[in-house]
Amino acid sequence: MSKSAVVTGAGGFIGGHLVTYLRRHGYHVRGVDLKYPDFGHSDADEFVLADLRSFEDCREAVKGVDEVYNLAADMGGIGYISGAHASITFNNTMISAQMLKAAFDAKVERFLFSSSACVYPQHLQDVPSVIPLKEEDAFPAAPEEGYGLEKLYTEKLCQYFTEDYGFPTRSVRFHNVYGPLGTYDGGKEKAPAAICRKVARTPDGGTIDIWGDGQQTRSFMYVDDCVEGIYRIMQSDHYGPLNLGTDELVNISGLVDLVAEVAGKTIHKAFDTSKPQGVRGRNSDNNRLREVLGWEPGIHLREGLKPTYRWIEAQVREAQEQADAAPRQAAE
Numbered sequence: 001m002s003k004s005a006v007v008t009g010a011g012g013f014i015g016g017h018l019v020t021y022l023r024r025h026g027y028h029v030r031g032v033d034l035k036y037p038d039f040g041h042s043d044a045d046e047f048v049l050a051d052l053r054s055f056e057d058c059r060e061a062v063k064g065v066d067e068v069y070n071l072a073a074d075m076g077g078i079g080y081i082s083g084a085h086a087s088i089t090f091n092n093t094m095i096s097a098q099m100l101k102a103a104f105d106a107k108v109e110r111f112l113f114s115s116s117a118c119v120y121p122q123h124l125q126d127v128p129s130v131i132p133l134k135e136e137d138a139f140p141a142a143p144e145e146g147y148g149l150e151k152l153y154t155e156k157l158c159q160y161f162t163e164d165y166g167f168p169t170r171s172v173r174f175h176n177v178y179g180p181l182g183t184y185d186g187g188k189e190k191a192p193a194a195i196c197r198k199v200a201r202t203p204d205g206g207t208i209d210i211w212g213d214g215q216q217t218r219s220f221m222y223v224d225d226c227v228e229g230i231y232r233i234m235q236s237d238h239y240g241p242l243n244l245g246t247d248e249l250v251n252i253s254g255l256v257d258l259v260a261e262v263a264g265k266t267i268h269k270a271f272d273t274s275k276p277q278g279v280r281g282r283n284s285d286n287n288r289l290r291e292v293l294g295w296e297p298g299i300h301l302r303e304g305l306k307p308t309y310r311w312i313e314a315q316v317r318e319a320q321e322q323a324d325a326a327p328r329q330a331a332e
């Protein structure tokens with residue numbers, strides 16, 4: 001008999017891709033979210049609209065399933081998460097703690113929590129040539145305010161449910177994920193999508209604004225690697241927190257150059273250091289991931305940016321065509 005899973009956050013970026021991945025692997029999938037996907041449709045067998053800040057909705061969400069992939073969160077890039085500590089921390093605390101308890105009560109086989117590289121201490125990320133972050137670096141704790149603090153706390157809650165009750169949990173620390181079908185506009189977008197959007201809207205030879213001085217570094221993971229990693233970690237026997245990211249470190253200026261190359265444009269950069277910048281450098285140490293899975297994300301940034309840029313460029317073009325058609329229609 002096929003396995004069943006619930007994916008919360010199925011109306012969002014990674015959740016939407018995970019639904020498709022699990023369906024392809026023969027799962028019966030229930031998608032749950034506050035909203036339907038912003039782009040395209042969901043591949044879920046059933047899609048339930050629910051607010052997972054409500055315990056009742058969490059209980060309904062997990063009914064009768066084998067595995068729970070809890071990806072729902074109030075989430076965005078550094079501009080969003082650094083500007084709304086109270087609401088993000090409250091919303092995510094309610095979702096994470098109650099989904100864990102509901103899944104435990106329902107006696108599901110496994111529960112996966114989507115944590116973040118934002119759990120790591122700020123002082124280990126204060127130079128661009130950062131030392132890759134190991135899982136044990138998270139303590140002594142000094143996580144990203146709000147969003148990162150909740151992720152770290154919920155990881156511990158998962159650990160306690162496993163140690164005290166034998167409930168199988170997984171905590172996965174995603175490092176900046178990008179790809180098609182992700183938010184690219186409106187304030188919640190992360191750097192790769194924001195830069196693709198800006199390049200797509202700018203003519204060859206034009207200038208785009210970049211937050212910071214461009215020297216800050218990150219590693220970026222393509223979404224196909226992310227969902228593959230989520231699935232592999234869920235099937236493994238490892239319950240402690242695990243990094244899930246690439247260790248291909250790039251600075252933001254270099255990221256812009258790669259996007260411009262993919263777009264086939266010459267792009268000039270205007271740096272704006274008044275904008276949110278987050279940590280100065282962040283990279284993933286994948287030693288434990290390799291030990292546990294014998295696998296790690298392998299899609300290079302240059303490759304992953306190609307489908308990502310093409311998709312965002314098409315969205316930008318479509319939006320522009322609609323905007324151009326609107327005054328014509330009004331005049332007719």
Ligand code: NAD
Nearest residue numbers: 009011012013014033034051052072073114116174176177
């Ligand atoms: P996303 O914003 O695209 O998806 C999150 C989804 O959760 C959204 O569709 C949203 O509507 C839903 N949601 C929010 N509040 C809800 C509620 N009360 N009830 C039901 N649904 C609710 O984000 P994403 O990039 O797909 O991230 C998925 C998970 O991965 C999140 O837990 C996020 O914190 C984590 N994560 C993502 C990244 C990344 O780079 N994308 C990095 C680290 C961690």
Ligand code: GDD
Nearest residue numbers: 076077078116117175176189190191194210211276277278
């Ligand atoms: N968002 C954004 N938009 N960032 C930009 C832009 C832009 O137009 N231009 C340059 N940047 C810079 C930011 O200043 C930051 O230094 C870097 O690009 C990365 O920004 P984000 O992608 O927004 O976030 P982050 O890497 O600091 O944190 C993200 O990743 C975590 C996991 O690794 C966030 O999305 C977190 O929510 C997530 O958990």
